[in-house]
Amino acid sequence: xxxxxxxxxxxxxxxxxxxxxxxxxxxxxxxxxxxYTGEQAERGSAVYAQRCGACHGAALNGTGExxxxxxxxxxxxxxxxxxxxxxxxxxxxxxxxxxxxLTREEYADVLAFLLKNNGFPTGTQPLDKRSEVLxxxxxxxxxxxxxxx
Amino acid sequence: xxxxxxxPLSVTAALMLTTAAAAQTPAREGTMxxxxxxxxxxxxxxxxxxxxxxxxxLDQVNAGNxxxxxxxxxxxxxxxxxxxEYKLESTPLAVDGVxxxxxxxxxxxxxxxxxxGELLWQFALHEGKRSAESPRALSGRGLSYWTDGTKRxxxxxxxxxxxxxxxxxxxxxxxxxxxNGVIDxxxxxxxxxxxxxxxxxxxxxxxxxxxNTIIIGAAFREGFTPRTHNNTKGxxxxxxxxxxxxxxxxxTVPKPGEFGYDTWLNKAADVNGNTGVWTxxxxxxxxxxxxxxxxxxxxxxxxxxxxxxxxxANSLVAVDLKTGERKWHYQxxxxxxxxxxxxxxxxxxxxxxxxxxxxxxxLPSKQGFFYVFDRATGMPVxxxxxxxxxxxxxxGEWYSPTQPIPSKPPVYARNGVEExxxxxxxxxxxxxxxxxTSKYVLGPVYTPxxxxxxxxxxxxxxxxxxxxxxxGGSFDPETGIAYVYACGACISSTGLLPPPAxxxxxxxxxxxxxxxxxxxxGPGEGAGADSPAAAPAPGAGSGPPRLAxxxxxxxxxxxxxxxxxxxxSGTIKWQVxxxxxxxxVRNHPTIKxxxxxxxxxxxxxxxxTLVTKSLVIAGENQxxxxxxxxxxxxxxxxxxxxxxxxxxxxxxxxxSGSPMTYMVGGKQYIIVPTSxxxxxxxxxxxxxxxKK
Numbered sequence: 001x002x003x004x005x006x007x008x009x010x011x012x013x014x015x016x017x018x019x020x021x022x023x024x025x026x027x028x029x030x031x032x033x034x035x036y037t038g039e040q041a042e043r044g045s046a047v048y049a050q051r052c053g054a055c056h057g058a059a060l061n062g063t064g065e066x067x068x069x070x071x072x073x074x075x076x077x078x079x080x081x082x083x084x085x086x087x088x089x090x091x092x093x094x095x096x097x098x099x100x101x102l103t104r105e106e107y108a109d110v111l112a113f114l115l116k117n118n119g120f121p122t123g124t125q126p127l128d129k130r131s132e133v134l135x136x137x138x139x140x141x142x143x144x145x146x147x148x149x
Numbered sequence: 150x151x152x153x154x155x156x157p158l159s160v161t162a163a164l165m166l167t168t169a170a171a172a173q174t175p176a177r178e179g180t181m182x183x184x185x186x187x188x189x190x191x192x193x194x195x196x197x198x199x200x201x202x203x204x205x206x207l208d209q210v211n212a213g214n215x216x217x218x219x220x221x222x223x224x225x226x227x228x229x230x231x232x233x234e235y236k237l238e239s240t241p242l243a244v245d246g247v248x249x250x251x252x253x254x255x256x257x258x259x260x261x262x263x264x265x266g267e268l269l270w271q272f273a274l275h276e277g278k279r280s281a282e283s284p285r286a287l288s289g290r291g292l293s294y295w296t297d298g299t300k301r302x303x304x305x306x307x308x309x310x311x312x313x314x315x316x317x318x319x320x321x322x323x324x325x326x327x328x329n330g331v332i333d334x335x336x337x338x339x340x341x342x343x344x345x346x347x348x349x350x351x352x353x354x355x356x357x358x359x360x361n362t363i364i365i366g367a368a369f370r371e372g373f374t375p376r377t378h379n380n381t382k383g384x385x386x387x388x389x390x391x392x393x394x395x396x397x398x399x400x401t402v403p404k405p406g407e408f409g410y411d412t413w414l415n416k417a418a419d420v421n422g423n424t425g426v427w428t429x430x431x432x433x434x435x436x437x438x439x440x441x442x443x444x445x446x447x448x449x450x451x452x453x454x455x456x457x458x459x460x461x462a463n464s465l466v467a468v469d470l471k472t473g474e475r476k477w478h479y480q481x482x483x484x485x486x487x488x489x490x491x492x493x494x495x496x497x498x499x500x501x502x503x504x505x506x507x508x509x510x511x512l513p514s515k516q517g518f519f520y521v522f523d524r525a526t527g528m529p530v531x532x533x534x535x536x537x538x539x540x541x542x543x544x545g546e547w548y549s550p551t552q553p554i555p556s557k558p559p560v561y562a563r564n565g566v567e568e569x570x571x572x573x574x575x576x577x578x579x580x581x582x583x584x585x586t587s588k589y590v591l592g593p594v595y596t597p598x599x600x601x602x603x604x605x606x607x608x609x610x611x612x613x614x615x616x617x618x619x620x621g622g623s624f625d626p627e628t629g630i631a632y633v634y635a636c637g638a639c640i641s642s643t644g645l646l647p648p649p650a651x652x653x654x655x656x657x658x659x660x661x662x663x664x665x666x667x668x669x670x671g672p673g674e675g676a677g678a679d680s681p682a683a684a685p686a687p688g689a690g691s692g693p694p695r696l697a698x699x700x701x702x703x704x705x706x707x708x709x710x711x712x713x714x715x716x717x718s719g720t721i722k723w724q725v726x727x728x729x730x731x732x733x734v735r736n737h738p739t740i741k742x743x744x745x746x747x748x749x750x751x752x753x754x755x756x757x758t759l760v761t762k763s764l765v766i767a768g769e770n771q772x773x774x775x776x777x778x779x780x781x782x783x784x785x786x787x788x789x790x791x792x793x794x795x796x797x798x799x800x801x802x803x804x805s806g807s808p809m810t811y812m813v814g815g816k817q818y819i820i821v822p823t824s825x826x827x828x829x830x831x832x833x834x835x836x837x838x839x840k841k
Contacts, residue, residue, distance in 0.1 A: 071733075075733060
């Protein structure tokens, strides 16, 4: 099968087949390296219950039109993107009827809560509130082998 | 109400500057049929034509070159509203080289140069509270075109339920139509909606325009947790395309004395709502009939406030195009309690059955049945048998003892979830699936909902978003074969609980034992450009188990399919899993240990198909990252005859509506509406490489 993406194919050649996804960035931080704290996820849990749970469900399973925020479908959807992509999507569009109504810290806390529920490990440093910093952390659905954490 | 309009240049003048392909408009009232003249081919209604075909005879893009398609232009819809949209569902129209579409959280209308994607004009109504309160916000499914050979109009319904007529050349409202180009659809509705801002009604679909008649349906809030059973009724109306004057109204919930009123026992027709037509209306211009695919009555899973069969809920109704008078109807589900709204545009097909030419109407459905009727008489082409179905035990519910089940064609999508449907890649997965489902009820189609308890949370089903949803089907008018996407794994669990005080006047709404019962939102509800601040949500507790086993879908593949249904013979000619296997399945350790599995398709309800001279074309709705391509989705082409995939092209985002095709300057384009994940709404136009 052929794809009209010569540049991206070239990029693969450089990146090599690191990890299980040849397209994942193999430099920089990953969600598998403990990028948020347990306390942050706790705070995020409270914010989620107040501002997100009504649509996305108390157990993050989704209701009606609002998708699940847990499980393979959700993580696959963001595979190879960055935490910054997810952060800005949430920050600029959620809650759907009042976007940007949480503080940046609260959005970061909610993200930590989502990461925890999707099985990504906790760490010692809280998730940053700056999109440009979060954009350096890659979401990879599969746990890389041999990278620790 | 404020109007935003950008009028850089008239469409004709703009086209003269950028392309030499401006063709002549034919002198025929109504929409124009697809044709190819001077290198121009049009797509003039949401479904390509009023028969619902989504078919174009173009063949410049074919099996031999599909994979060579490249992006010709992209049009991002972010600026058409106060915030970006992530649910772009509109199918654009193409008329003589100009693209017309709705887009953005404001549901603005734009005209674009079909060869370049350049903005020619933009129009939007700023409706304030009225759009904020709408049950159907966001960009909608599209708009309609009309001409009498001189006048050319674009017609659409705003988020706040106003019908607007615009000059196709300038984007300016037509001063001869309604009040300065606008009709308030909340008025003249044979019912009092009270406050016009908050009165509950809206619609996503594009108006159906035939001759001088515009037909408009209605849609309402999500029916999982309605505030009241006595909400707005979804009457269907027709308006004069020149003046906006109301021509007729069809009462989808009959008034006293009208046919069908007595199918609502205890005068329940007086105090129940919904029963609208939210999908596209199809029209047979020769027979002079409009085909209305009517949705369910309030509420989706509990009908105790509406005993009886509830005509014309869940019926296919043929009405006279000129008068709105009912010619025939067929109720597909009696006393519906499964959220199996009629979702798809009726497909008006000319086929040959048992050696005889037949004019039929086919209707795909959420429940995986493809119903086929003589479209003049309403008689089933193949027997539809009233079949005994299980009676439930929900207190206060009224159950129909039978439901109509078509004998032909065969079921084309999963419509029940039973043990045989559960994941069985390994014995261990099957065992875990059985353990999980021991907390739920399994059953075939029309297994009734239950009261949610800690022992049995609900009925596992593929109802609300399963089978074929709003994108509907498509067909090839030359062969009489319908091509229909269906979701086989859009499963959920449905149980009922009493609502807390103040939430609803219905005794039972959707809920899960152990969880607070909360209001569930509908498509785009509270998400439009004018939406207000959120109310605090109740606290979260521990939920029921996810419907997944070791992170894999609970049900077997295929998760999504395209079926070719031969409506001449009532058989399924071929069926393919549509869509790459999702990453989380393909990369799962168990699947890897098995050495992989055949393509599973993808679970989604947002896929519509496009049919051309030789191909069936549809994109994917989920992002994947595979050894063959980076994160993205594929637009796929299948051979119409065999279902064999003959080409695929990369999309940077996912298909979220139905693709269409047209030609301008001798070049064929395919537009895909895309959105999802971090990618906001964008129309992506594909064409073959080269100047021409």
